Amino acid sequence: MKRAYNFNAGPSALPTEVLEKAQSELLDFENTGMSVMELSHRSKEYENVHHTAAQLLRDLLNIPEDYDVLFLQGGASLQFAMIPLNFLDEGKVANYILTGSWSEKALKEAKFIGKTAIAGSTKESNYTFIPDISSLQYNEHDSYVHLTSNNTIFGTQWHTYPSVSHAPLIVDMSSDILSRPLPVKNFDLIYAGAQKNLGPSGVTVVIIRKELLKRNVDHVPTMLRYQTHAEKQSLYNTPPTFGIYMLKEVLQWLKNIGGTEQIAERNQTKANLIYGAIDESEQFYKGHATKESRSLMNVTFTLPTEELTQQFLSEAKEKGFVGLNGHRSVGGCRASIYNGVPVEACEALADFMHSFYQTHR
Amino acid sequence: MKRAYNFNAGPSALPTEVLEKAQSELLDFENTGMSVMELSHRSKEYENVHHTAAQLLRDLLNIPEDYDVLFLQGGASLQFAMIPLNFLDEGKVANYILTGSWSEKALKEAKFIGKTAIAGSTKESNYTFIPDISSLQYNEHDSYVHLTSNNTIFGTQWHTYPSVSHAPLIVDMSSDILSRPLPVKNFDLIYAGAQKNLGPSGVTVVIIRKELLKRNVDHVPTMLRYQTHAEKQSLYNTPPTFGIYMLKEVLQWLKNIGGTEQIAERNQTKANLIYGAIDESEQFYKGHATKESRSLMNVTFTLPTEELTQQFLSEAKEKGFVGLNGHRSVGGCRASIYNGVPVEACEALADFMHSFYQTHR
Numbered sequence: 001m002k003r004a005y006n007f008n009a010g011p012s013a014l015p016t017e018v019l020e021k022a023q024s025e026l027l028d029f030e031n032t033g034m035s036v037m038e039l040s041h042r043s044k045e046y047e048n049v050h051h052t053a054a055q056l057l058r059d060l061l062n063i064p065e066d067y068d069v070l071f072l073q074g075g076a077s078l079q080f081a082m083i084p085l086n087f088l089d090e091g092k093v094a095n096y097i098l099t100g101s102w103s104e105k106a107l108k109e110a111k112f113i114g115k116t117a118i119a120g121s122t123k124e125s126n127y128t129f130i131p132d133i134s135s136l137q138y139n140e141h142d143s144y145v146h147l148t149s150n151n152t153i154f155g156t157q158w159h160t161y162p163s164v165s166h167a168p169l170i171v172d173m174s175s176d177i178l179s180r181p182l183p184v185k186n187f188d189l190i191y192a193g194a195q196k197n198l199g200p201s202g203v204t205v206v207i208i209r210k211e212l213l214k215r216n217v218d219h220v221p222t223m224l225r226y227q228t229h230a231e232k233q234s235l236y237n238t239p240p241t242f243g244i245y246m247l248k249e250v251l252q253w254l255k256n257i258g259g260t261e262q263i264a265e266r267n268q269t270k271a272n273l274i275y276g277a278i279d280e281s282e283q284f285y286k287g288h289a290t291k292e293s294r295s296l297m298n299v300t301f302t303l304p305t306e307e308l309t310q311q312f313l314s315e316a317k318e319k320g321f322v323g324l325n326g327h328r329s330v331g332g333c334r335a336s337i338y339n340g341v342p343v344e345a346c347e348a349l350a351d352f353m354h355s356f357y358q359t360h361r
Numbered sequence: 362m363k364r365a366y367n368f369n370a371g372p373s374a375l376p377t378e379v380l381e382k383a384q385s386e387l388l389d390f391e392n393t394g395m396s397v398m399e400l401s402h403r404s405k406e407y408e409n410v411h412h413t414a415a416q417l418l419r420d421l422l423n424i425p426e427d428y429d430v431l432f433l434q435g436g437a438s439l440q441f442a443m444i445p446l447n448f449l450d451e452g453k454v455a456n457y458i459l460t461g462s463w464s465e466k467a468l469k470e471a472k473f474i475g476k477t478a479i480a481g482s483t484k485e486s487n488y489t490f491i492p493d494i495s496s497l498q499y500n501e502h503d504s505y506v507h508l509t510s511n512n513t514i515f516g517t518q519w520h521t522y523p524s525v526s527h528a529p530l531i532v533d534m535s536s537d538i539l540s541r542p543l544p545v546k547n548f549d550l551i552y553a554g555a556q557k558n559l560g561p562s563g564v565t566v567v568i569i570r571k572e573l574l575k576r577n578v579d580h581v582p583t584m585l586r587y588q589t590h591a592e593k594q595s596l597y598n599t600p601p602t603f604g605i606y607m608l609k610e611v612l613q614w615l616k617n618i619g620g621t622e623q624i625a626e627r628n629q630t631k632a633n634l635i636y637g638a639i640d641e642s643e644q645f646y647k648g649h650a651t652k653e654s655r656s657l658m659n660v661t662f663t664l665p666t667e668e669l670t671q672q673f674l675s676e677a678k679e680k681g682f683v684g685l686n687g688h689r690s691v692g693g694c695r696a697s698i699y700n701g702v703p704v705e706a707c708e709a710l711a712d713f714m715h716s717f718y719q720t721h722r
């Protein structure tokens with residue numbers, strides 16, 4: 001069986017070894033005579049999966065003791081609402097840095113709850129770069145500051161983070177969590193839908209400073225409070241057990257290959273291959289992002305004409321490349337090269353880009 | 362490989378054939394060279410899975426055209442909050458019928474949003490029965506009436522539903538949806554976590570009368586509006602794709618074996634086996650529910666002493682029966698015999714109950 005060259009933006013490629021393990025034990029998890037999907041979430045066997053997943057994440061990211069790790073449902077999009085519901089205090093302001101569509105959507109949900117501000121935005125440039133840290137405008141009444149670490153659609157990424165001390169710093173890391181080492185203590189809440197670097201869709205990971213759990217949330221429905229899930233170790237209600245099992249397997253795989261330092265190197269190699277193909281093409285391929293702001297996870301580019309773009313995409317598809325269409329709001333092409341995408345797939349894509357360029361230059 | 366006798370209350374037993382199919386295509390879904398988990402939720406292949414799942418549910422339950430079928434996240438517990446957020450109007454009352462812990466939890470979330478009332482309750486009897494329909498007390502200001510069709514913990518079930526015309530009737534069918542034919546038009550909103558009769562945890566099914574989607578929900582965050590998900594056919598954000606795929610396979614299985622009429626017969630046979638073992642034991646096994654209110658999904662019972670209960674549970678465990686411990690709030694034993702539990706497992710349990718009774722009577 002040949003595996004596709006999968007460049008999907010999420011849900012996306014998973015490590016083959018992980019899928020093979022899941023397949024081998026799908027009907028009989030650790031001699032229980034049951035699938036992991038059939039285990040009670042209150043059973044020893046499942047609880048072991050659940051807590052091991054959390055521990056692996058702690059190990060891989062060196063998460064300090066004063067943070068909780070949560071597994072929630074609803075995707076990053078539900079976090080957009082839960083964050084202001086839990087942390088936007090009356091009379092204060094939720095301050096968002098806009099670097100793409102996902103930041104905009106996060107901001108939009110905060111507006112349902114209270115006052116908001118924009119600390120910085122590169123919307124005018126169609127989000128081709130990350131704003132200068134020194135240009136960001138904070139507010140003494142900030143309830144929190146929010147940013148998006150990697151902009152899945154536009155293909156930009158923060159390479160240095162602002163250091164925020166006047167208010168909690170909350171970060172949507174959906175599309176680059178675990179792609180590189182991370183100084184967790186610089187952040188107060190990190191969240192990520194699993195479906196890019198962590199596993200299948202249906203699980204959302206939250207890493208939260210315990211201090212934030214002390215806020216008064218008496219007005220918030222039980223399921224929408226971080227407190228609820230922290231107190232019950234994400235077992236308040238039935239968690240997405242199979243998704244968390246897959247997450248655990250992906251984390252184990254990452255640990256086995258050497259953790260975040262190792263994957264960061266590999267991701268750099270992969271990105272170099274594709275950005276290399278762009279840079280060597282004398283503007284035949286044009287990157288959407290400025291060089292300084294390039295994402296190592298989502299490479300966005302266009303060809304000289306819409307016609308050539310379409311021809312590129314259709315030839316790529318024939319050759320077995322999947323998911324290269326750009327998002328409708330940017331157009332062009334996008335190669336998402338998350339942790340689960342092997343170097344080999346990026347080599348194949350770079351080769352194809354070179355030869356398409358040679359033919360059509 | 363021997364399959365366990367799985368009586369888990371949820372997540373619970375899935376049909377072996379469904380798991381085998383999922384296993385066989387786990388690394389290569391329909392010759393895509395990808396796992397179904399690796400497909401983009403915007404791809405033709407996944408969209409086909411998604412819409413087929415909805416259509417199968419429509420076919421199996423004869424869902425009328427003026428209802429939408431939604432696939433959400435967050436479990437039934439998030440519905441407890443979404444329902445009053447969307448439908449509890451200012452100055453009106455959410456009216457709950459209490460038949461167990463889950464009804465109580467649903468009521469508790471409505472209290473965060475607005476005024477509530479209790480149309481009926483059997484709490485005083487420790488929820489051993491379903492209230493008389495004629496005893497229920499409605500209110501002209503009801504925003505909606507809510508009930509729990511099957512009480513997973515106490516083992517009772519509505520066998521005739523009240524007909525409610527002054528307000529929408531909303532029903533938590535988490536633990537008996539698709540166990541029998543259902544007159545959908547008698548209800549305005551039906552919801553169910555998938556992890557009992559429908560598939561793995563992580564998917565929540567909602568069947569909603571389109572009329573209800575016209576309510577003004579301008580104040581509700583986007584992800585918490587039914588409208589949002591209805592308008593986008595449950596593809597507003599990334600859905601739990603693998604869970605929905607499994608749901609589709611379970612629905613296909615149910616259709617293949619003859620649908621709800623057929624499964625209702627099978628479920629009656631299964632329940633008869635276990636209630637038979639109780640009734641033939643001359644009060645050695647004592648059912649928690651009154652006969653009229655017995656659940657065909659969760660059979661709850663105790664033995665003459667706590668010691669015998671513990672001995673029963675530990676011998677059962679040795680013999681390969683899984684999940685027979687009662688919920689901590691009722692104690693004793695509980696056999697959950699959802700659609701995925703084969704008749705054979707119920708025969709084995711009835712046999713064991715008979716022989717344990719013969720030894721210890």
Ligand SMILES: Cc1ncc(COP(=O)(O)O)c(C=O)c1O
Nearest residue numbers: 075076077102152174193598599
């Ligand atoms: C950065 C970012 N944030 C949020 C989302 C939304 O995630 P979900 O679909 O899980 O709600 C996405 C999805 O692609 C994303 O890339």
Ligand SMILES: Cc1ncc(COP(=O)(O)O)c(C=O)c1O
Nearest residue numbers: 237238436437438463513535554
């Ligand atoms: C009748 C009923 N409602 C609600 C729930 C809660 O479901 P979830 O864990 O999916 O939130 C359950 C769980 O067992 C249930 O049986």
Ligand SMILES: [Mg+2]
Nearest residue numbers: 100151152153
């Ligand atoms: Mg973006």
Ligand SMILES: [Mg+2]
Nearest residue numbers: 164165169186
């Ligand atoms: Mg700080």
Ligand SMILES: [Mg+2]
Nearest residue numbers: 461462512514
């Ligand atoms: Mg109950």
Ligand SMILES: [Mg+2]
Nearest residue numbers: 525526530547
């Ligand atoms: Mg009615």
